[in-house]
Amino acid sequence: MAVKVLVVDDSGFFRRRVSEILSSDSNIQVIGTATNGREAIDQALALKPDVITMDYEMPMMDGITAVRQIMQRCPTPVLMFSSLTHEGARVTLDALDAGAVDFLPKNFEDISRNPNKVKQLLCEKIHTISRSNRRFSSASSSTATAPAAPAFASRSGSSAPAVTPAARPAAPAHPASTAVPRRKAYRLVAIGTSTGGPVALQRVLTQLPGNFPAPIVLIQHMPAAFTKAFAERLDKLCKISVKEAEDGDMLRPGLALLAPGGKQMMVDGRGTVRILPGDERLNYRPCVDVTFGSAAKAFGDKVLAVVLTGMGADGREGARMLKQSGSQVWAQDEASCVIYGMPMAVVKANLSDAVYSLDDIGRHLSEACS
Secondary structure, eight states: OOEEEEEEOSOHHHHHHHHHHHHTSTTEEEEEEESSHHHHHHHHHHHOOSEEEEOSOOSSSOHHHHHHHHHHHSOOOEEEEEOSSHHHHHHHHHHHHHTOOEEEEOOHHHHHHOHHHHHHHHHHHHHHHHTTHHHHHHHTTTTTTSOOOOOEEOTTSOEEOOOOOOOOOSSOSSOOOOOOOOOOOOSEEEEEEOTTHHHHHHHHHTTSOTTOSSOEEEEEOOOHHHHHHHHHHHHHHOSSEEEEOOTTOBOOTTEEEEOOTTEEEEEOTTSBEEEEEOOTTSSOSSOHHHHHHHHHHHHTTOEEEEEOSBSSOTTHHHHHHHHHTTOEEEEEOGGGOSSBSHHHHHHHTTOOSEEEOHHHHHHHHHHHTO
16 A cells, blocks of 8 residues: 655745655655645645655744644654754754654755665655554544643753654554663663654653763764754753764763764773764664674673664664673663664564663663662
């Protein structure tokens, strides 16, 4: 059955181009278009698409406002298009907070220069996030009565927009564990994630106390233009400190270092962070496997690794190296994932010591590292 898509953009050229690219996939059907946020809401209610592609800057109503209202009235997976600028990154992160599932850079040059690559990436994203629709579809019936998720409190006391979790599937293949986490003097906590990761990382890190006793490294699949803005956002929201990692940074308790987009992050036994050019042969830059592997070599059995929501299997081989050195590996449970890909790969390979719901991971990290 074809994935039904609503394309929303105020640019006639971009609407046509996106529609043409999607329509070239026989398993995708463009069922409508809209030129602004208000039209997007009306079309979403009338057409009930499986996925919506959404621009940010539009007349009458911007994309973020539209996403918030769509999530309230007819929850539907949304793929945001964003510019590769610091401001574009900030807007995209706001859209993910509002309920968008994922994003793609809006790059006209790439569409002209690499049409086949753009087609592959866009269609793959559409198919992937459409599979999260089983959670969105059941969410609509409970939206009116479900309590709002708590906003994220920052160190200054202000709040970020609340993120309402999607409804859970009835019978997840790998349910969350109730096991008490193993306490240990960990030298490093390493967290890897992809699709759904920005919101998931906020959920986890905002639960940690400012005096969290272990250093943290974060690997989020994200473009180079976005990671600095994301680190700044997390730093404002969390009690711990968060910054984009730079070559030569030192690991220290209560500090989370975010791998810069387009590059690889490694750690050594002295607690020094190394930022290396992204290897074109690797699919992911940054790559969870690379950082996890370096952590296994540097700290042996004193690493606690967590694999959160994301498509693909990045993190599985790194988790294997960590397990071989005696470290602990946790995976996010299927029910709380946006995309149950990366955690599933770890669980299916029998590499996870525990499977926890997203809302429990921060608390369990504090317990395990105390």
